[in-house]
Amino acid sequence: MPDEVSVDEASRRYEITADGEVAGFxxxxxxxxxxxxxxxxxxxAYEGRGLGSRLIQAALDDVRERGLxxxxxxPFVRAFLDKxxxxxxxxxxxxxxxxxxxxxxxxxGNSA
Numbered sequence: 001m002p003d004e005v006s007v008d009e010a011s012r013r014y015e016i017t018a019d020g021e022v023a024g025f026x027x028x029x030x031x032x033x034x035x036x037x038x039x040x041x042x043x044x045a046y047e048g049r050g051l052g053s054r055l056i057q058a059a060l061d062d063v064r065e066r067g068l069x070x071x072x073x074x075p076f077v078r079a080f081l082d083k084x085x086x087x088x089x090x091x092x093x094x095x096x097x098x099x100x101x102x103x104x105x106x107x108x109g110n111s112a
Contacts, residue, residue, distance in 0.1 A: 003016055003017065003018050003023075003049075003051060003054060004016065004017050005017075005054065005055055005058035005059070007062065008025075011027075012027060012028050012029065012030075013025045013026060013027045013028065014026050014028070014055060014058065014059040014062070015055075016042075016051050016054060016055040016058070018046050018049065018051060021043075022043075023042060023043050023045075023046040023051050024040070024041055024042035024043060024046065024051050024052060024055050025040070025041055025055070026038075026039065026040040026041075026055055026056060026059055026074065026076075026077070027039045028059075030068075031071075033067070033068055033069055034068060034069040034070065034071055034092065035063050035066075035068045035069070035070060035071070036070075036071040036073050037056075037059060037070065037071070037072055037073060037074045037077045038073050038074055039074050040052060040055065040056065040074050040076040040077065042055070052076060053080065056076065056077055056080045057080070057084070059077075060077075060080075060084075060087045060090060063090055064087075064090060068090075069090060069091065069092045070087075070090035070091050071091065071095065071099075072091065072099055078099060078100070081099075081101065088101045088102065
């Protein structure tokens, strides 16, 4: 069974399942048109499978699809943005320096 990410709006969290079980989640809070990602957990039994990164990427894709802004309060989400700067544009420009992101949007010369 493939890993799947879903939104549990009642619990205000994104969940990733593995082997039919909830293997991890990231909680969120909405404030107007901005979604704050608060805390990420992955069950230790599933560590090392990349589930946390897949979970965060799916959450950020959902934020983008909904046209929301992002506040990456969770340190795991913040670290993900360091590796995937194309998502930094989701953070309102006026708040990017608060999260250690470039205030003017990401660098066009990203070479990896």
